[in-house]
Amino acid sequence: MSWIYLAWRNLGLKKLQTTLSLILLAFGVGMVSLLMLSEKQLSDTFDRNIQDIDLVLGAKGSPLQLILANVYHVDAPTGNIRLVDAQKVIRHPYIEEGIPLAYGDNYRGFRIVGSTAAYLDHYNAALQAGRRIEAPFEVVIGRKVAETTGLKVGDTFFSAHGLQDETDVHTDKTFTVVGVLAESQSVIDQLLHCTIETIWAVHDGHGETVDESDREITAVLLKKRNPLAVLTIPNVIRDSNMQVALPAIEINRLTQNFGIGLNTLRSIAIIIMLISFASIFISVYDNLLARKYEIALLRTMGSGPSGVFLLLLLEGGLLSFGGAALGLVLSRVGLLVLAELVQDKFRYDWGSIGLLPNEWAIFGVAIFVGLIAAAIPGISALKIDISRTLSEK
Amino acid sequence: MIACKDIQFQYHPESPVLSFPDLACSREGKLLLLGNSGCGKTTLLHLMCGLLHPQQGEVEVQGQKISALNGPALDRFRGEQFGIVFQQSHFIQSLSVMENLAIPHFLLGGKFPTSKAKELLGNLGIAHKAHAKPRALSVGEQQRASIARALIHQPSIVLADEPTSALDDASTAAVIGLLEDQCAEAGAALIVVTHDQRLKTRYSNRVELNPGTPQAS
Numbered sequence: 001m002s003w004i005y006l007a008w009r010n011l012g013l014k015k016l017q018t019t020l021s022l023i024l025l026a027f028g029v030g031m032v033s034l035l036m037l038s039e040k041q042l043s044d045t046f047d048r049n050i051q052d053i054d055l056v057l058g059a060k061g062s063p064l065q066l067i068l069a070n071v072y073h074v075d076a077p078t079g080n081i082r083l084v085d086a087q088k089v090i091r092h093p094y095i096e097e098g099i100p101l102a103y104g105d106n107y108r109g110f111r112i113v114g115s116t117a118a119y120l121d122h123y124n125a126a127l128q129a130g131r132r133i134e135a136p137f138e139v140v141i142g143r144k145v146a147e148t149t150g151l152k153v154g155d156t157f158f159s160a161h162g163l164q165d166e167t168d169v170h171t172d173k174t175f176t177v178v179g180v181l182a183e184s185q186s187v188i189d190q191l192l193h194c195t196i197e198t199i200w201a202v203h204d205g206h207g208e209t210v211d212e213s214d215r216e217i218t219a220v221l222l223k224k225r226n227p228l229a230v231l232t233i234p235n236v237i238r239d240s241n242m243q244v245a246l247p248a249i250e251i252n253r254l255t256q257n258f259g260i261g262l263n264t265l266r267s268i269a270i271i272i273m274l275i276s277f278a279s280i281f282i283s284v285y286d287n288l289l290a291r292k293y294e295i296a297l298l299r300t301m302g303s304g305p306s307g308v309f310l311l312l313l314l315e316g317g318l319l320s321f322g323g324a325a326l327g328l329v330l331s332r333v334g335l336l337v338l339a340e341l342v343q344d345k346f347r348y349d350w351g352s353i354g355l356l357p358n359e360w361a362i363f364g365v366a367i368f369v370g371l372i373a374a375a376i377p378g379i380s381a382l383k384i385d386i387s388r389t390l391s392e393k
Numbered sequence: 394m395i396a397c398k399d400i401q402f403q404y405h406p407e408s409p410v411l412s413f414p415d416l417a418c419s420r421e422g423k424l425l426l427l428g429n430s431g432c433g434k435t436t437l438l439h440l441m442c443g444l445l446h447p448q449q450g451e452v453e454v455q456g457q458k459i460s461a462l463n464g465p466a467l468d469r470f471r472g473e474q475f476g477i478v479f480q481q482s483h484f485i486q487s488l489s490v491m492e493n494l495a496i497p498h499f500l501l502g503g504k505f506p507t508s509k510a511k512e513l514l515g516n517l518g519i520a521h522k523a524h525a526k527p528r529a530l531s532v533g534e535q536q537r538a539s540i541a542r543a544l545i546h547q548p549s550i551v552l553a554d555e556p557t558s559a560l561d562d563a564s565t566a567a568v569i570g571l572l573e574d575q576c577a578e579a580g581a582a583l584i585v586v587t588h589d590q591r592l593k594t595r596y597s598n599r600v601e602l603n604p605g606t607p608q609a610s
Contacts, residue, residue: 001492001499006485013487293483300444302472302500304465387444390479391435 003307007314014287018319021279025323028273029366030330033359035266037335040356043255046072048186050247051122055233057081057089057098058219063245064254070101070219071247073111073187076163077103080216081242089236089244094229095222102199102217105159108166110145112159112175112192114199122221123186129153130179136198140179142189151177159202173202273366280319281373284312288377295381296389309378316374317367324366328359394420394582395550400440400450402433413437413450416600418582420549423573426586427593428602434586437602438554441584442475443467455549472501476543476581478572480555482535484527490514490538491523497546506545513541517571533564540572544579551576553585557592565591 011018049071058066061078068075083100090098099122102114113119117132120140130153133140141151151157155177161168175194183189200215222244224230233244288295295308355363396417403410411433418424428434439445441452443459452459454474462470476497484493491510498505514520517537522530530538536556543551553572557565569585569592576583585592593599 001495001505006488009487009492010485291486294485297483297485298496298500299468300442300471300475300477301497302469304468306465307500387439390439390444 003310004314007311007318010287011315011318014283017283017286021276021283021319022323022326024272024276024279025320025366026326026330028269028276029324029327029362030334031269031272032266032362033328033331034334035262035269036356036358037331038338039262046251050251052223053221053247054224055222055229055244055246056219057086057222057242057244060241060243063243064250066219066243066245067247067250070221071187073113073191077218079241080218083215083217084213085240085242086217086220089222089233090220092229092233092236094224094226094232096225097223099221100196100217101219101221102196104163104199104218105161105170105202106163106166107157107159107192108149109164110149110190110192111163112139112194112199114194114196116196120181120188120193123184123188125184125188126182127179128182130177132179133193133195136195136201137173137175138178139175139192139194140181141177141192142181143183144189145192146180153177153180170202276323277369277373280316280370281376283319284316284374285377287315288312288381292384292389295384296386299386300390305382308381312378312381313371313374316370320367320370324363328355328363394418394422394455395441395584396453397441398451400447400452402436402440402445402447411436413602414600418550418584418598420582421577421580422582423596423598424582424584425592425596425599426584426602427588427599429588432602434588434602435554438552438586442471442477442552469501472497473546474549476546476548476551478539478543478551478553478556480558482539484538486527489524489526490519490530493527493538494542494545497542501546510541510545513545513575516575517541532559533568536560536568537571540568540575544575544581547579548581550582550584553583555587555589556585557587557589562591565589569595
């Protein structure tokens with residue numbers, strides 16, 4: 001026998017009411033935590049992929065599209081740019097590094113991206129098997145690609161034209177997998193990586209020679225040396241078909257638009273939490289009224305007022321602890337379901353599901369408010385007139 | 394053991410003053426307080442165990458003046474010294490009969506004597522109900538269970554408030570017999586407060602209560 005056992009049994013006596021309080025709190029906490037988690041995952045994913053990319057150079061069009069296409073590989077590219085033009089920007093003194101990207105083919109929906117070794121280095125990609133690319137038509141594939149397609153080192157495949165469908169297959173050019181990358185939690189998990197020359201070779205007409213000055217690429221990921229690059233580079237390319245976009249700004253704009261919806265959801269979740277606290281309050285208070293005689297009984301058997309107060313606090317505490325814990329479990333289940341749904345479309349792994357600092361805060365607040373909701377009836381329990389209660393029939 | 398002297402009590406300044414006769418009960422003694430409804434029987438019982446405090450007079454239990462105690466110390470003293478059998482048996486509804494018996498030891502400290510509890514329930518003829526919820530017991534069984542609870546922690550005094558009012562003649566005899574036997578076995582004084590004339594003949598040591606006018610017999 002202990003106070004906590006007694007509190008537990010008392011809650012068990014009112015199963016429906018207890019369940020209702022638990023469900024309400026679990027949903028409130030679950031929703032808030034799910035929002036926190038998905039926001040965190042989203043911004044983590046965005047940040048991980050941006051890393052040190054300060055600017056993206058590509059064909060004119062929507063700057064957001066340019067970022068989504070070339071940093072996250074979720075949108076179609078804005079067009080192609082000439083390599084010679086791009087090199088002018090890459091060699092600009094304000095630019096430290098430029099990573100060229102060229103793509104236009106896919107293998108079973110995964111993009112085949114031609115670039116330099118710097119691209120993989122940028123994401124600190126490590127080889128899990130095989131080796132790096134040494135020759136055209138060799139590819140190194142991301143973890144997710146390997147898992148989904150079953151490709152492994154030594155396998156060969158044909159690419160399909162375009163970024164999604166597999167109707168137009170280039171059956172005359174065979175790619176060979178030479179390496180598989182370890183999971184990096186970034187976009188390269190979902191890519192097949194080869195040299196730029198490979199992409200050109202796939203698309204060169206049969207037998208015709210292409211003038212080197214006419215070579216085209218899709219975009220360049222730029223890292224600045226001087227902050228003035230952000231102001232200067234647009235001037236440098238003013239008369240070309242190129243534009244530069246800042247990933248940080250475009251993504252900010254995107255998340256701000258998401259934000260409106262998130263705020264609405266958050267308000268709803270907070271209202272549900274408030275209702276659940278009211279429900280805990282009613283639950284404990286109602287129990288108190290129904291058990292006034294039991295409280296008086298405990299007092300006659302030797303319990304001081306503090307014991308009775310503790311009992312009611314424990315009932316509220318157990319409810320809010322249980323509800324909040326259930327909510328955190330619920331949010332993780334929700335996240336897993338969401339990740340399953342989203343992964344195919346959005347092509348991002350949602351990774352770890354540890355408890356965020358903010359969730360600890362929510363957990364703490366939920367228990368605290370639950371205790372307060374129980375303390376109010378607890379105080380009236382202290383005031384119960386034992387003698388009168390016992391005399392009432 | 395327990396002695397009441399010159400007790401006067403008033404619920405409110407406007408309400409009538411209740412005066413109670415002086416009474417005393419020795420260790421292992423038996424005392425019957427007889428009176429009609431509304432004569433302040435329950436009030437006296439509550440005064441004895443410190444749930445109410447008299448405006449005048451003194452209650453002394455085991456040499457301890459009740460008025461000298463207050464707060465948790467009084468709650469504890471009451472818990473230790475008294476076992477109370479209420480007119481209507483009340484239990485912690487969420488707990489089984491056995492768990493209800495464990496409450497006094499839990500509140501006062503000390504290990505719950507499981508075998509003694511079983512023996513007590515056996516003596517009272519409700520051993521088979523040990524793990525049932527109090528709600529599942531008949532009125533008579535509930536009354537027996539509350540006798541067990543009043544005795545389990547070996548109090549020095551058992552107070553019984555109308556223990557037989559809800560019972561028929563046969564049950565009354567059985568319950569009061571058990572109450573007396575168990576108190577004798579535990580070495581506790583028994584004070585029964587009742588209007589039940591059926592009990593009158595069983596006790597030589599009895600006090601008749603009338604509101605306002607102290608009267609001893």
